[in-house]
Amino acid sequence: MIALWYALISFMLIVYIALDGRNFGAGMLHWLVARTAEERRQVIAAIGPLWLWHEVWLVGFGGTLVAVFPRLMASAFAGYYLALFLILWSLILRGISIEVGGHINDALWQGFWDFVFVFSSFLLAVLFGLAAGNVARGVPLDVDGNFSMPFFTNFSVRGQVGLIDWYTISIAIFAAVILAAHGGAYLTLKTEGSVHDRSSKYTKYLWAMAVPLFLVISVESHAVRPDAFGRAIHSPFCWFGITVTLIAVCTLISGISAHHELRTFLGSNFILIGLLTTGGAAIFPVMLYSTLAAENSMTAYSAAATENSLRLALIWWPVGLALAVVYFVFISRCYAGKVTVRRDTQGYY
């Protein structure tokens, strides 16, 4: 039951990253792929009506995490205090910049909100990358299951670690690159003209950049958490994740070479899904690894709510998910195809 909930929780977070990751990516590439005011409206129109639907997956994840792993939520969120507030504030700025930028047809106004959009998207990609790095590396969890972390200490990955060290930085860089590549694939799919051409070019470069970075972080991860690698070899879910990633890489490459935009984008999504599944399965059942002493680590079993709560939540949760799938179908049909500034502009004019 607890393992199942671990899988479901991971599923929600992975879906969130795959959905909202494209918006972070589009935000990071915003200035690169769109040069004129009109082109920039095109980028915003591509993510405009959908970012909200993507962001609520984070809310759904957060709520479900409180319900099924309350002790994890309590330790992790209080421990990552300032980093988490940076994420929340960046999310506020990101949402607002998308919403209000198009309200007024004025170059200065839109230029300012474009800046906020790029800045907050970049910060979000890096912060989520750091968060992933922290989950993989572990946090200084004490015997009571509490921790409190500075932004950085001595950049080492053992003992009293900080949010930032050489390992989490490399994960953050990798995350920023693959999310930018993901956003590029999305913009290639949704736009036309020069934005499309530039996005397609950057997608290729960024995915190519991701390959050496991936090798670097794999070696680093092995050095930081050798125990997780040992477990991963015996976990069928890890092999599932690796298989998904490999198939997705082939899909991506064939999509890029055949100029098949939807195939490229699907490949891009499934690379993220595959990588995160592999990572999630590799660390199971440890949810918060302690860098102070391995026995302080918080596992899914010690963080979970009561058996009865988990069982009851399993009754309604699939219903909610089924409905979400229905909405997803509706949205995909409603917003299918390329966007045009004329039809899909966020502004009212």
Added chain:
Amino acid sequence: MNSSFSDPAFWSRFQFGFTLTYHYLFPQLTMGLAWFLVYWKWRALKTGDEKYNRAVRFWAKIFGLIFSIGVVTGVPMEFQFGTNWAGFSRYAGGTIGQTLAMEGMFAFFLESAFVGALIWGEKRLGPRYHFLAAVAVAFGSWLSAYFIVNTNSFMQHPVGYQVDFHGSLGIGNLRAYLLNPWALIQFSHNQMAALVTGSFVIAAIGAFYALRQLHPAQAQLYLRAGTWTGLIASLLVAFPTGDQQAKMVGKYQPVTLAAMEGKFVGGAHAGVAVIGQPNVTTRRLDNAIEMPGALSFLAYGHFGSYVRGLDEFPTTVWPDNIELLYYSFHLMITLGTIFIALMAYAVFENWRSRLHFNRCLLWALMLALPFPYIANTLGWMTAELGRQPWLVYGLFRTRDGYSKVVSGGDTVFTLIGFVGLYFVLGLLFLYLVGREIGHGPEDEVTAGPPPNDAAVLRSKEEHFS
């Protein structure tokens, strides 16, 4: 409560109170407006009268702005449970997390999927599906409110839980938890109050246009819909929902009722103070003017009923800010009464077709706009201050709920961050909504934006071509 500058419990409370109060300024209006949009879409479908569609288009723009600020200020709330209230999450996350998760899965997914369609999708969807999108958004927003009110009700009146071997709470009986009697009453009261906000805002904008003699047909539509709904909702807020809410407080939180009314000494024939200030030091209500027997009757149904006073409870279970609780409650009641009187008069004048010429009343309706927000806020302050000193009533104290690893200074820092960010959001919101109200709805004769704004006109033509 120790309110020293470094007290983390105080600052965590202050921060949550601030972010929640600010956040709720926006959803109360979306929940109120949503059903007006549904009603007008439905009238447009039935009658084919384009004026209803024009009203929907105008209000949907404002709705979109409010909705997005509501979302961006709402997302932090859920995470604050973990950041600042780790003790509480650890203790009660297994129960309250269920409704928080349900809100995400059932309400937010629904709302967020359809709100874009409601605001921008009229052309893409066609009238029938556009109407359905409005229904989905309205239903989703009220469903979301139910889950949140239900979460709060568990804190007010815990039911359906069980205690696990860690000593923390899990769900015992999901049906009992979801159908908490407190939630059913508080939800009705709260939703009627949201409808009051919606109708006052619509009536105020109608009054503004009527006073400026702009958009006459739309002004009339807003005034009629706003005043009628305003009257009905104001009445329902007071009776039966408000009345039931007070009775429920009397039943489950008698010490809170005593504090709300400044009853330091219990007794039969307890009165309701019309004027008076609680003085906790001397334990009496200063310069009190009371309606004798009213409290006994309202709380327990008989003028002679015995109402327990604060003196019958140990001070350790007294709400920790009796003055603020008392003022919040009494000011809320006063405003509620004024709302009923104002809307009754407006409906009467509207029925006699005199509302458009009664400039005094139009001014009053326009200036009444902020007051439902104040009343809603006061209502929530009454509920939450009244719950103190408990986080989960009778089970878990607020003092035990905050994050021990987060210092008071960190919380002050993030609080100031929120204050700054929300101040900017507020300015932005007022500027953009003010702009929309300035533009106004499309008029029947000159369907389109003001002709002097050439750029706007040009892009609009492109948009519709």
